[in-house]
Amino acid sequence: MKMNKRKLLLFTGLTFLAATNLFAGNNEKGIEYFDAELYEAAKIFFLQQDNLSPIDQAENYYYLGQVYYQLNQVDSASFYYQKATKTFPEYPFGYIGEGKLELKKGNKKIAEEFFKKANNFAKKNPAVQTAIAEVYLDADDYVNTVIALDKAKKVNNKYSGIYLVEGDMLMKKGKIGEACSSYDNAILFNNSDKVAYLKSAKVYTVINKNRALDYLEQLIAIDPYYIPAYAVIGDINREIGSYQKAIDAYEKFIAIQGVPITQHEYYAQLLFFQGYYDKASDYIKYVLSRDPNNLVMKRLQAYNNLRLENFSLGLEQINNFLEIMPEERHIYQDYITLAQLATKEKQIQLAIEGYQKAFDLDSERAIADKIQKEISKIALDARMYKEAVGYYEKYFETESSPEPLDYYNYGQAGYGAALYYIEKDNIAMVTTPEANADFEAALKNYVGKGDKAYAEVIKKRPDFYIGYLGRANINSLLDSNDDLRKRKFEGHAKPFFEEALGVMLANNADGLRNRDIINSYKYLLSYYSSPSAYDKPTIIEYCKKILDIDPNDEMARNALSLFKIKY
Numbered sequence: 134m135k136m137n138k139r140k141l142l143l144f145t146g147l148t149f150l151a152a153t154n155l156f157a158g159n160n161e162k163g164i165e166y167f168d169a170e171l172y173e174a175a176k177i178f179f180l181q182q183d184n185l186s187p188i189d190q191a192e193n194y195y196y197l198g199q200v201y202y203q204l205n206q207v208d209s210a211s212f213y214y215q216k217a218t219k220t221f222p223e224y225p226f227g228y229i230g231e232g233k234l235e236l237k238k239g240n241k242k243i244a245e246e247f248f249k250k251a252n253n254f255a256k257k258n259p260a261v262q263t264a265i266a267e268v269y270l271d272a273d274d275y276v277n278t279v280i281a282l283d284k285a286k287k288v289n290n291k292y293s294g295i296y297l298v299e300g301d302m303l304m305k306k307g308k309i310g311e312a313c314s315s316y317d318n319a320i321l322f323n324n325s326d327k328v329a330y331l332k333s334a335k336v337y338t339v340i341n342k343n344r345a346l347d348y349l350e351q352l353i354a355i356d357p358y359y360i361p362a363y364a365v366i367g368d369i370n371r372e373i374g375s376y377q378k379a380i381d382a383y384e385k386f387i388a389i390q391g392v393p394i395t396q397h398e399y400y401a402q403l404l405f406f407q408g409y410y411d412k413a414s415d416y417i418k419y420v421l422s423r424d425p426n427n428l429v430m431k432r433l434q435a436y437n438n439l440r441l442e443n444f445s446l447g448l449e450q451i452n453n454f455l456e457i458m459p460e461e462r463h464i465y466q467d468y469i470t471l472a473q474l475a476t477k478e479k480q481i482q483l484a485i486e487g488y489q490k491a492f493d494l495d496s497e498r499a500i501a502d503k504i505q506k507e508i509s510k511i512a513l514d515a516r517m518y519k520e521a522v523g524y525y526e527k528y529f530e531t532e533s534s535p536e537p538l539d540y541y542n543y544g545q546a547g548y549g550a551a552l553y554y555i556e557k558d559n560i561a562m563v564t565t566p567e568a569n570a571d572f573e574a575a576l577k578n579y580v581g582k583g584d585k586a587y588a589e590v591i592k593k594r595p596d597f598y599i600g601y602l603g604r605a606n607i608n609s610l611l612d613s614n615d616d617l618r619k620r621k622f623e624g625h626a627k628p629f630f631e632e633a634l635g636v637m638l639a640n641n642a643d644g645l646r647n648r649d650i651i652n653s654y655k656y657l658l659s660y661y662s663s664p665s666a667y668d669k670p671t672i673i674e675y676c677k678k679i680l681d682i683d684p685n686d687e688m689a690r691n692a693l694s695l696f697k698i699k700y
Contacts, residue, residue: 159189160196162360166389167196168328169361174391176200191221198230207234225251225261233268244268259285259292266298270305278302293323300332309336327352327359334365342369360389364396376403394423398430405433410440428458436470444477465495472507481515500531506539513542518549522582540589541599547583548607551576555613576614583607598636602649605629609656622663630656647682654679655688673698 163178179197198213211234217227232247248265255261266281278298285295300315313336319329330352337345346369352362367382383400386392397420404413414437420430431454438447451471455463472487488508492499499505505528512521525543529535553559554576563572584607590600609626616622630653637646637653658675661668672692677700679689693700 159185160192163193163196165327165359165361166391167199169331169364170203171361171364171392172200172203173393174389176204177391187221188224191217191224191227194220195224195226195230198227202230202233207237210234223254225254225258226264228254229261229264229268232265233271236268236272257288259288260294261285262288263292263294263298266295267301270298270302273305275302275306291322293319293326293329295319296322297326297329297332304336309340312336325355327356327362330355331361331365334362338365338369342373345369360386364392367396367399371399371403376407379403380407380409394420397423398427401430402433405437405440408440410437413437414441428454428462432458432467435474436466439470439474439477442477444474448474448478448480463490463494465491465498468494469502469504476511481511481517484511503528503532505531509546510542513546513549516549518546518552519579521546522550522579535589537590537593537597537600540586540593541603544583544586544590544603544607547579547586548603548610551579551583551607551610554579555610555617557617560617573614576610580607580610596636596640598633598640598646598649601629601633601636602653605633605653605656621665622660624660624663624666626656627660651679651682651686658689658692669696672696676700 159182160179163175163182166172166175166178175196179193179200182193185193194213194217198210198217201207201209201213210230214227214230214234217224217230221227228247228251232244232251235241235247236244248268251265252261262281262285266278266285269275269277269281279302282295282299285292296315296319300312300319303309303312303315313333316329316333316336319326320333323329330348334345334348334352337348346366349362349366349369352359353366363382363386367379367386370376370379370382380400380403383396383403387397387400397416401413401416401420404410404416413433417430417434417437420427421434424430431450435447435451435454438444438450441447447470451467451474455467455471458467468487468491470487472484472491475481475484475487485508488499488504488511492504505524509521509524509528512518512524522543525539525546528539529543532539554572560572563569584604587600587603587607590597590603594600605626608629611625612622615625634650634653637650641647641650654675658672658679660666661671661675673696676689676692679686680693680700683689690700
């Protein structure tokens with residue numbers, strides 16, 4: 134029912150006119166909340182009102198009855214309808230409320246008696262018959278709804294409330310286009326009818342969001358403080374991705390007491406999406422205080438704590454969430470969050486499992502997000518080198534254009550895995566020729582994988598030293614293996630160190646490669662010091678090159694001392 138029916142009623146007699154002049158608008162905000170179906174907010178507003186005139190108090194009680202009726206608390210509704218009529222017996226709407234309850238019970242004749250009594254108090258007020266039409270519409274009695282609306286039109290066919298109820302009836306019948314026309318008629322007859330704009334906007338929210346926003350802009354132009362409009366503005370902007378506008382609208386809406394918790398929930402989500410993590414945390418907690426089993430908020434709370442770097446708390450929350458949320462409702466981002474939190478908390482296996490579950494849930498998205506790469510990097514950082522090699526190989530199966538750093542890290546994983554096979558203690562545990570052959574084969578396998586990886590780095594970045602030095606270092610492990618097994622120094626890494634030196638020396642104006650250059654010289658020094666490749670002039674040459682970079686290098690200085698050479 135149109136919210137300003139009371140004002141029309143008040144002009145039907147001198148008593149009412151006096152009341153209007155003194156007390157107009159006392160219940161207006163609450164009526165706005167009720168008409169916008171914000172029943173809890175309306176209840177809070179009406180219950181807080183005091184010191185009202187008799188007619189305003191009657192109106193207050195009537196609307197409390199209306200609120201409790203909508204909240205399915207019929208006994209409370211009856212109590213307040215009766216209080217409305219007792220407080221101001223000439224106030225017709227209390228009788229309409231009582232009639233509504235009788236009609237709900239099936240007592241149609243008693244209901245009609247209440248309606249007749251209400252009409253007798255304000256025969257020239259179209260709001261009364263319009264309110265009766267609303268009652269019949271609530272009971273799905275379209276015939277009597279139309280009869281009541283026709284009676285209202287005979288009193289004043291330009292009363293906008295008539296067309297609001299007519300539009301509501303057409304909406305219930307599924308005649309959306311005709312309903313829109315009725316709401317437009319309400320605006321035509323009263324271009325300040327805020328409920329008409331709101332109802333129109335709500336209809337168009339589904340079929341034409343831009344048109345809905347147009348109605349809402351007109352509504353806000355009429356009354357910038359019309360709070361119900363901001364909920365719809367927020368909802369629309371949230372759906373179309375205008376998140377900041379949605380936040381601004383919800384901020385106004387949720388400022389009043391008793392608004393639906395849904396908007397608080399949406400507000401918390403939007404704050405998170407826009408990066409207002411501290412503020413989001415406050416509203417997530419508020420929603421959970423009102424709705425402790427809200428799984429959407431429990432999920433968001435864990436996500437938000439990841440952003441706030443509350444890693445331990447976030448990990449606990451996401452684990453709890455995954456336990457209580459049915460598995461079929463787990464989503465990709467749940468496991469990504471689990472993995473990221475577990476990584477921060479050094480729970481490597483849990484992190485890998487989280488990423489793998491995310492991959493299993495949505496492999497296409499996981500490939501796009503390079504999840505296998507994340508798993509590989511986690512394993513590499515955790516020095517799980519053999520596992521990292523396997524993960525990188527899976528990543529390369531799905532990645533069409535790996536980056537040079539991907540191949541470099543794969544090479545590092547191969548290097549780390551190969552190191553296991555040149556540890557003295559590990560070699561000592563191999564006691565049979567067959568096992569020893571397998572052991573050395575594994576070493577060569579990982580060296581080969583790493584060597585190929587570093588070669589790919591060189592292909593992609595021929596001007597950068599790391600690929601060359603990577604090949605040199607990993608092939609030097611074969612030389613180390615020969616040395617440990619008392620074999621001839623073959624110089625497996627010699628050509629690679631020589632190539633690396635060429636690149637590093639050509640790009641070392643800042644001296645940042647000095648340490649790597651010295652290490653490369655020392656490898657070559659070791660090679661030319663071996664019995665099979667002994668070359669004194671070359672040994673002396675490399676010692677001098679080392680000392681040219683680091684005059685205090687003890688190894689090079691001692692080597693020259695053996696030859697009695699001062700430098």
